[in-house]
Amino acid sequence: MDKQPHRFAGPPGQEDMPYLLTPGPLTTSRGVKAAMLADWGSRDVEFRRVVSEIRKGLLGLAGCNDSYECVIMQGSGTFAIEAALGAFCPKAVTKTLVVVNGAYGDRAAAILSHLGRPMVKIDKGDSAAPSADEVAAALDADPAISHVWIVHCETTSGIVNPIEEIARAVKARGKTCMVDAMSSFGAIALDMGAGIDVMVSSSNKCIEGVPGFSYALAKRDMLQASRGMSHSVVLDLHEQWRGLETNGQFRFTPPTHALVAFHQAMKEHAAEGGVPARGARYRRNAQILIKGMRDMGFSTLLPDNQAGPIIQTFLTPRDRNFHFETFYEELRRRGFAIYPGKLTKRPSFRIGTIGKVDEAVMNGVLKAIKEVLTNMMVTDLAPLEG
Known part of the structure; x- marks a missing residue:
């Protein structure tokens, strides 16, 4: 033997x-695991309090002022990505610039293509970072671009893109800046107030929760304007937000265990510093x-x-x-x-x-x-x- x-x-x-x-998924603490041992009712008062505290806590971590909202979406990070792209990216006349330097930028571009939303790309391959100057040049060359989508940390290679500089270049031209911070949020500083209009991430990354849900932080006026934009019933970010705002409940059954585990993970994140x-x-x-x-x-x-x-x-x-x-x-x-x-x-x-x-x-x-x-x-x- x-x-x-x-x-x-x-x-x-x-x-x-x-x-x-x-x-991600990644190794979690004993406390996070233990939080999943109890069963919670999705409409229970205590569970709704947990959801409310998660939403407020995420906005705080991202440096959001009171013009932003947090919308939790059942499903993996890609669910929130598609929900955000479907809610905010134009259907006609103007277009979205997707900055690609790995598989996850390519995935966003593929989603937009599948949805039939106008889109162009900057493609840096799979191991080079885009610069703010490159993004600015693309925007200046094509006035029809109204939105920009970029990944913060592209885990195809592990590269961290210069989000702050790119966001400044985007906002200086009056465009909408949207960031996939799936693998970075909670460990790499990200200040939404510095020019980021939309950010998406998920529960099983740097805050050290478990898989089950994702979330989008977005300007309230953008959410309000997105009514009727979504291609999907389940992934309708506007309707999900309305439901959470109306009664603190999800439109469809939420991943209760993942949410209470994330609530515990957020406490541990704060306790660590x-x-x-x-x-x-x-x-x-x-x-x-x-x-x-x-x-x-x-x-x-x-x-x-x-x-x-x-x-x-x-x-x-x-x-x-x-x-x-x-x-x-x-x-x-x-x-x-x-x-x-x-x-x-x-x-x-x-x-x-x-x-x-x-x-x-x-x-x-x-x-x-x-x-x-x-x-x-x-x-x-x-x-x-x-």
């Missing part, structure tokens, strides 16, 4: 499952991981000035003994679940540095990687080209 590898101890409440070193402290922990995780991987001989896709603290992309070694599926399975047996690459040009894999993980976990996965590489007889870690 094969000897089982030593397994790095999982977090409390998840001892028999691996740490999720992914961009909010966005600055959460971001600092993730940055420490990233620094330890990147240094350890480079010391072994791995190459990173991104330079340090572009790689954010959310997920790190490493180029696949050229050693013929390296097979990602074997590498993945052996790491999982040792208590760590990583992510395959999602790049279209360079073979790679990704390791997330967010969730309820710390320096000990990063050092643990580095130790496990060394062990797995030895067992696989991988010695040449120079990157595979192609």
Whole structure:
């Protein structure tokens, strides 16, 4: 019988499952897990209070003034993305500029195309950041563009785009700025008041909740003007907002357990020190991981000035003994679940540095990687080209 590898101890409440070193779902605290042990009525007074506090808390985290509203939408982050695109992007005459540098920018463009909404793209490939000057030039060249959509942290590569500079360029030209902050919100500072009209994110990212819902923060006047714009009954952001405002209830059954877990996660986020402290922990995780991987001989896709603290992309070694599926399975047996690459040009894999993980976990996965590489007889870690 094969000897089982030593397994790095999982977090409390998840001892028999691996740490999720992914961009979400991610490893959560015992408190967040425990919050899901009770059952809640979706129309109960206490549950409606929880929902109200979540909505107010999210607006506060984003630096919103009283001209913004928070609309929670059942479903994954892409549900809120499609709801926001369907609510706010023009159907005719003017168009939306989608700034693309990875799979999630491409997904927004695909949604708009499917909806038949006029759209143009700036395509930076899968590992280069757009500049404010490029966005400004595109707006100046095409006066018909009225809306801009951009991803804050594109987890295809882990790159963090210069949102503040781009938002300023967009607002200086009187356009609407919409941001997909799915993987960044809660750990990388984002000030909606600096020129962002719409922001979407989800429950299972940097605030460290579990999957089940997403949300859009948007200017109230935009929500009011979006009546009748949606292509969908379920994803109608205006009607969802009206329902929450009227009686604090969802139009359709909400993910009660995910919401109360997120409520607990928000308390823990505040207790840790909010966005600055959460971001600092993730940055420490990233620094330890990147240094350890480079010391072994791995190459990173991104330079340090572009790689954010959310997920790190490493180029696949050229050693013929390296097979990602074997590498993945052996790491999982040792208590760590990583992510395959999602790049279209360079073979790679990704390791997330967010969730309820710390320096000990990063050092643990580095130790496990060394062990797995030895067992696989991988010695040449120079990157595979192609």
